[in-house]
Amino acid sequence: MDRRKFLRGFVPVTSLPFLLNGFPLRAYGRSPFLEAIVGAVRETDRVLVLIQLSGGNDGINTVIPLDQMSAYNSLRGNIAIPSASVLPLTTATGLHPAMTGMRTLYQEGKLLVVQGVSYPNPNLSHFRATDIWLTAANSNEYLNDGWAGRYLNMEFPGFPTGYPNSIMPDPPAMQIGAVTSPALEGPGRSLGISIQDPNTFYQLVAGAPTGGQDTAPTTPAGRELEFIRIVAAQSIQYATQVKAAADKVKQQSTYPTSNSLADQLKIVARLIAGGMKTRMYIVSMGGFDNHSSQVDATDPTIGTHANLLKRLSDAIAAFQADLKFLGVDQRVIGMTFSEFGRRVQSNASRGTDHGTAAPMFLFGAGVSSAVLGNNPSLTDLTSSNLKMQYDFRSAYASILNQWFGAGTDELNAVLLRSFQQLPIIKPGVAVSAEEVAGLPAEYRLYENFPNPFNPSTMISYDLSGEAEVTLKVFDMLGREITTLINERQNAGHHAVQFSATPGLASGAYIYLMNAGSFSARKRMLFVK
Secondary structure, three states, rough: OHHHHHHOOHHHHHEEOEEEEEEEEEOOOOOHHHHHHHHHHHOOOOOOEEEEEOOOOOOOOOOEHHHHHHHHHOOOOOOOOOHHHHEEOOOOOEOOOOOHHHHHOOOOOOOOEEEEEOOOOOOOOHHHHHHHHHHHOOOOOOOOOOOOHHHHHHHHHOOOOOOOOOOOOOOOOEOOOOOHHHHHEOOHHHHHHHEEOOHHHHHHHOOOHHHHOEEEOOOOOOHHHHHHHHHHHHHHHHHHHHHHHHHHOOOOOOOOEEEEEEHHHHHHHHHOOOOOOOOOOEEEOOOOOOOOOOOOOOOOOHHHHHHHHHHHHHHHHHHHHHHHHHHOHHHEEOOOOOOOOOOOOOOOOOOOOOOOOOOOOOOOOOOOOEEEEOOOOOOEEOOOEOOOEHHHHHHHHHHHHHOOOOOHHHHHHHHOOOOOOOOOOOOOOOOOHHHHOOOOOOOOOOEEEEOEEEOEEEEEEEEEOOOOEEEEEHHHHHHHOEEEEEEEOEEEEEEEEOOOOOOOOOEEEEEEEEEEEEEEEEEEEEEE
């Protein structure tokens, strides 16, 4: 019997709900992702908060293409948001009118919108699509561990032996709620610990933290029993630490009422400000599978989807305000994700069916405030669905590298292949190449992604040393289209976006990179 099967057979022993402010909280003794974070940047106290929007959020009515309102109204006549009600971010892009809090964050330079996020050959099943997002698998690939779990497992092998300790006395990852995220599953073992109230837990496993129990036999079952006892001892200590951190915070700013996401984020803010060294928190919000009655029959600006977006926006805005009030806002960034978007055309029931690409939000004082990418075309579709602009794993890679300092080799091992970097973290905040262990071993120019592309693509490259870099785009007759880079750059991984101008013709183009004595060129295809 392997350890994972053994532990799953003993869920009642280690799955005991811990209540904080009446809300169930799940602690992870050593989540595979978080440990990587801890090991990669031991000198920082940065935190990542993941918000899962379960059900598949309608991205087109969340981030509205103001530059395509004719097509938008034609395809979504029974759910279309009037342009006069849209909250503009740019002249081309706006937010749903219920998202006033997040629009304010954008105006304050604390919100990044990443357009058209998906992956090749997307799956439209809730279960399978969620699994892909949490494990970072290809659509035809099945993995047993999570993207976060693989990363931390590399940095902290051998868990649970030796934890908690003086370097990491707190749970490296925590999830608010009762469901363990597969993203935190490590290779070969489950790392989740759930705790009820510390006093109750002490009664259930009396003596566990002091080693007062009898010695486990030296048999396969005995070794599993010893593992269970280690986990039990950790859960007690972590529960104590969680309660101690929560008790340190006596006052927080105001959160909206009757908002379950706000309730979760309020606990997260309290624990961060209370001194927890936990590096990642996962919270969730459901209800986004709106096949019918997505909007009110008489007013499309209100209804089920509007209520969901208002709760999301209000909760994030309150959380950000609380972090600032508590003096920890510079340490925290957040990211939303949903398993897929919705189809471009609404259905007859004032709803939307399962689709593909959708926008992703990142927020916090450290994120680059912008709209990354172009509004997805509502007419140039693939099987009635939006085309992808960015792979969701590029967002993972960018956060791990720019926020936590993971090196190229670590990223490739965690995500199982190389992905382009996106400009997610502000340049002055991002971990510099010099801070990242394991700089690139050579100069290298990567294939652009996506390819073919429309209307934009990312070009990435590695520099093993500081160099004068030029990166230019040419047509097939050798005529220069544009210069993307012409400057001296530090060693590390770099990426730049190339966007087709309105007059650019469909066809093949060449991008040429020179860095010192290194020169390389690649071909890309623009298809209107």
